[in-house]
Amino acid sequence: MVELLAPAGDLEKLKIALLYGADAVFIGGVDFSLRARASNFEIKDIKEACDFAHQRGKKVYITTNIIPHNEDLIGVLEYLKDLESVKVDAIISASPYIIDQALEHTNLEVHLSTQQSAYNTESVNYWFHKGVKRVVLARELAKDQIKSLTAKTKADxxxxxxxxxxxxxxxxxxxxxNMTDRDANRGGCAHSCRWNYELVENDKKVSDEMFSMSSKDLEALEQIPFLIDANVSSLKIEGRMKSLHYIATVVSTYRQLIDTYEKEKSIVDFAPYYVDLMKAENRLTSHGYLEGLPGVDEQLFNHRSEKPSQLFIGLGIDYDHTNKIATIEQRNHFKIGSHIEVFNPSGKKFEFILEEMYDDLDQPLDTARHPKQILKIKVDQEIEPYAMIRRAV
Ligand code: SF4
Incomplete structure (x- = not known):
């Protein structure tokens, strides 16, 4: 069975990712991890994460994937020993020194980070023979290249x-x-490629239009069957800084697609999966390198195209079956008469029109205005803990 691996920037996102169908999550510790601005985990949080995952037969991988300078290496072994003691399932590393320390002095499973740019079978086998169990391939590979690579290695x-x-x-x-003194390879990327730039030649503006150099985000719904058949061990979603709603929506969509393909050996129609995926606040997407070298349409040269979603309006907390009242936490404005869709972790979805709503003192409300306000709403069907409540479209 192929693994679905999801990102988690904090414990709440980790729980959401696992409850919505991820087999494993990757998280960053406070040390030696990229995504320095993601809310990284202290050792006690990592222990709680591992306990939560292991109780459900799932896994937690810790990124220790910086490209370290000398001053970054202080305390590496102690940190690795701490990770081993709280029973993390693997570390994801790029530095040969960190990898050696883990393999020589701990029983930690080691995965090679994409930061090491493994593009070919020889590189993958090199790391495998050193003791690395899994290799995260470079993102700049086509699916046929991935297939020929997996056929010639025993590495995951x-x-x-x-x-x-x-x-x-x-x-x-x-x-x-270069531009901000924030090193992307030590966790400080300022996304300078996504800024707006002027095009200038010999001090003269070439165009009035601003441009950026960013790629569209990767999306691979239609490539999943191929990758499963190519014996890829793990399918990875990226985005530790993304929202709860994004993680729930993206994880659940790929979960359903993978389960359907593994059961029925074909996907008749990808359209419903696209519809679900687009409910998350995606930037514009493309298939990246999976279908070959990206062309001009896979880049975002003249606009950023962030599409923040206003669909996500609340998070399920509890449901009183006797009175048919759900307790939820507000995340975006909605009101009496709103057409609402509930998307439960169990996969059950339903829609209803909101007719009754109360605050935490049981006072009736017309409008839910305040972020994170605890609300009670009347609804005939169960809203599960961690359910995504969103405006129906
Ligand atoms: S390409 Fe953009 S997102 Fe990637 S490391 Fe460079 S600045 Fe950061």
Whole structure:
């Protein structure tokens, strides 16, 4: 069975990812991890994450994937020992030194980070023979190249299927470092490629239009059957800084697609999966390198195209079956008369028109205005804990 691997920036997102169908999550510790601005986990949080995942037969991987300078290496072994003691399932690393320390002095399973740019079978086998169990392939590979690679290695192979791409080769970008003194390879990427730039030649503006250098995000719904048949071990969603709603929606969509393909050996219609995926606040997407070298349509040269979703309006907390009252936490404005869709972690979905709503003192409300306000709403069907409540479209 192929693994669906999801990102988690904090414990709440980790729980959402696992409850909505991820087999494993990857998280960053406070040390030695990229995504320095993601809410990284202290050891006690990592322990709680592992306990939550293991109780459900799922796994937690910790990113220790910086490209370290000398001053970054202080305390590596102690940190690895701490990770081993709280029973993490693997570390994801790029530094040969961190990998050696883990393999020589701990029993941690080691996965090679995409930051090491593994593009070919020889590189994958090199790391496998050193003791690395899994290799996260470079994102700049076509699906046929991935298939020929998996056929010639005993290493587990992990492939990115959804999320942000770099316009530079992964792990080889110094744009942010040069422009902001924030090193992308030590967790500080300022996304300088996504800024708006003027095009100037000999001090003269060439165009009135601003441009950016960003790639569209990766999306691989239609490539999933191919990747499963190519014996890819793990399908990875990227985005530790994304919202709860994004994680629930993207994870659940790929979960359903994978389950359907594994059961029926074909996908008759991808359209419903696209509809579900687009309910998350995606940037514009493309298939990245999976169908070959990206062309001009896979880049975002003249607009950023962030599409923030206003669909997500609340998070399920509890449901009183006797009185048919759900307790929820508000996340976006809605009101009496709103057409609402409930998307439960169990996969059950339903819609209703909101007719009754109360605050936490049982006072009737017309409008839910305040972020994170605890509300009670009348609804005939169960809203499960961690349910996504969103405006129906
Ligand atoms: S600046 Fe852009 S291309 Fe460079 S590492 Fe950051 S996201 Fe990737």
């Amino acid at each position: 192979v992990e492939v990115f299927i959804h999320g942000g791409m770099c316009m530079s080769f992964s792990g080889r970008c110094s744009l942010s470092d």
